[in-house]
Amino acid sequence: MIQASIQHDCKMELRDAALKATPARLAILELLEKTDKPLDVATIIEFLRKHDIQADQATVFRIVNMFTERGLTKQIQLQEGKFRYELAAKTDHHHLVCLKCGDIQDISDCNISGLEKDIEKKKGFKVLSHALEFFGACSSCQK
Amino acid sequence: MIQASIQHDCKMELRDAALKATPARLAILELLEKTDKPLDVATIIEFLRKHDIQADQATVFRIVNMFTERGLTKQIQLQEGKFRYELAAKTDHHHLVCLKCGDIQDISDCNISGLEKDIEKKKGFKVLSHALEFFGACSSCQK
DNA sequence: ATGGTTGCAAACACTTTGCACATGA
DNA sequence: TCATGTGCAAAGTGTTTGCAACCAT
Secondary structure, rough: OOOHHHHHHHHHHHHOOOOOOHHHHHHHHHHHHHHHEEEEHHHHHHHHOOOOOOOOHHHHHHHHHHHOOOOOEEEOOOOOOHHHHHHHHOOOOEEEEEOOOEEEEOOOOHHHHHHHHHHHHOOEEEEEEEEEEEEOOOOHHHO | OOOHHHHHHHHHHHHOOOOOOOHHHHHHHHHHOOOOOEEEEHHHHHHHHHHHOOOOOHHHHHHHHHHOOOOEEEEEOOOOOOOEEEOOOOOOOEEEEEOOOOOOOEEOOOHHHHHHHHHHHHHHOOOEEEEEEEEEEHHHOOO
16 A cells, blocks of 8 residues: 555645645645656646646645745756746755756766855855756667 | 947857847847846846837847857746846856845856766766756845 | 635736838848 | 848736635644
């Protein structure tokens, strides 16, 4: 009963964030939990429809914004003119965006904390977060 | 006559890109030339108005898109839900975005080419470009 | 019971497009 | 001259908001 335990975890997460466990919220949280790419709202809605959970787009935007506000998710942009959302719980990582097929993969092993320290020292700019994305061709698209 | 020489350079740049030298294009190119931050379309239009160059927003969007297509400018996003444009001629650099006052400053001394080589080796992903932005508090906003 | 959530519709911000007119080379 | 560029208005995305009805706690 993997699904059930995931649902249970999601309910706890919502409770911890002082959010009510509604079907749409649970489904979105589960979706983000099992997906390894940041998702846009259109994709989330499509997923909900397929699973017979109807949810207005306004609701979905409100949910992901609320999640982001409460620290459950992170909002990112990949130079597309729209936002994507991913779980905030994931360890610090960045993305490889294939310009041909649109595939997005994570990379986690890039240490830029040294760079941030330099910036704070040299510029007096207190770094709170950063965005680092790479664009190019994934291995399949190079063939 | 600094202005005149800048204008002259801009005209050449446009000619090299096979673009006609219209007043709006020249003005936008000059603006980007003398500005050290990536600019959004609203800001560009405001500047044009102040200088009595009327240009429809559709025209400005067409111009910056054409510039980007021809390699004169780069289109970037700073997690704002809109695009900004800066000269492509600028050397590889990134931005420090102050979350309080919105100020944007450039940083150029961050060597991530080593990182890109690693990615190509480890992931087989051919990196063509990257986006790296830092968000936080600029020195004035920390006081 | 009641405050947080939702659906719906309307509005919003940003960007693109179609077409007739205008203009730079 | 004539391909290229522009203004205008309309439409296209992605996102937010007001308000009444609804539902999880």
